[in-house]
Amino acid sequence: METDYTSTLPYYKDFYKKQLLQDTVPFWFPRSIDEEHGGYLLMRDADGSLLDDDKAVWIQGRAAWLLATLYNTVEQKPEWLEGARKGIEFLRRHCFDEDGQMFFHVTRDGKPIRKRRYFFSETFAVIAFAAYAKASGDEEVAGEARRLFGKCIEYATTPGLLPPKFTGTRPAKGIGVPMIMMNTAQQLRETIGDDRCDEWIAKWIAEIERDFVKDDIRCVMEQVSPDGSIIDHFDGRTLNPGHAIEGAWFILHEARYRHNDPKLIDLGCRMLDYMWERGWDKKYGGILYFRDVYGKPVQEYWHDMKFWWPQNETIIATLLAYLMTGNQKYADWHKQVHDYAYGHFHDKENGEWFGYLHRDGRLSSTIKGNLFKGPFHLPRQEWYCWQALEDHSA
Secondary structure: OOOOHHHHHHHHHHHHHHHHHHHHHHHHOOOOEOOOOOOEOOEEOOOOOEEEOOEEHHHHHHHHHHHHHHHHHOOOOHHHHHHHHHHHHHHHHHOEOOOOOEOOEEOOOOOEEEOOOOOHHHHHHHHHHHHHHHHHOOHHHHHHHHHHHHHHHHHHHOOOOOOOOOOOOOOOEEOHHHHHHHHHHHHHHHHOOOOOHHHHHHHHHHHHHHHHEEHHHOEEOOEEOOOOOOOOOHHHHEEOHHHHHHHHHHHHHHHHHOOOOHHHHHHHHHHHHHHHHHHEOOOOOOEOOOEEOOOOOOOOOOOOOEEHHHHHHHHHHHHHHHHHHOOHHHHHHHHHHHHHHHHHOEOOOOOOEOOEEOOOOOEEEOOOOOOOOOOOHHHHHHHHHHHHHHHHHO
């Protein structure tokens, strides 16, 4: 006899809370706080030992956001506020170039190593500054968050402001910019507020639906031509199911904010449906990293690996879709991805998750933190799901 899924929701609520506060956060903090130079030392092996003392700027922002968000929403622990302050001060002191653009990679003491052509360091600084400003009441940091959000809008809407990655021969645009800007605006709106957020969120959702969601072939594209058409070359055909599913839950989150807007619920669920069908590994379980829109071979050699973060985003999206629709399909999917992810990625000995598995679930690397992985996707998933379930049961 099938168990009523709603009866298991209290289990998931308690599970995510416990994992976040007793497993994931303690892996990173307090040991990752750099008491000497500020910021965080996040490049760690399975047991938490430090592999490299360089700092990825976008993950400095993510870690500060996490600590400030825990302070704002869970408990006003002084060590969380102080830990967030260490990250905010490091970002402000060391991570902006003279032209106002942020670095991507710096040394432990903040000397620049690398800049990138995109502005994701800035978006994570916005949400970190905003969350910290709410926690601390620091109006100067609040102003910095809003100013930087305006700069991100400028970067997102002004071609040529940042150096292009490609020539103009085959113009393309990615879903990443409207997605990350939507979520940045959502975070800013929910912490310190900004009058621009609602209008811009609506524009970015409209762009995603118009240009990236392809209902005729049941797909969400990762990049398209400026007019939304598919570019029939390796890069243009490559799908990233976990990324599109992350976009789906951003839209479902917006639907919740807009009193369960039915059009946005439908859009978010369509995106989730399409990319679950394309991304879920029916043989081994888990979300695959890359797929080709036409089922052709993918160029990237890690296409069939399982990375940690697509599983996190799919856990959120499937749970949110179930809570908003009551559709049993999403309950089944949530259980599948939850069981797979916590069964394969979670390090029961040391806490937190491994980042990279082979397709069949074998561990590819013991690494827990690097330039791309840190305390963000996993703790955000556990925090968000716990909070969503708290709201649902209230």
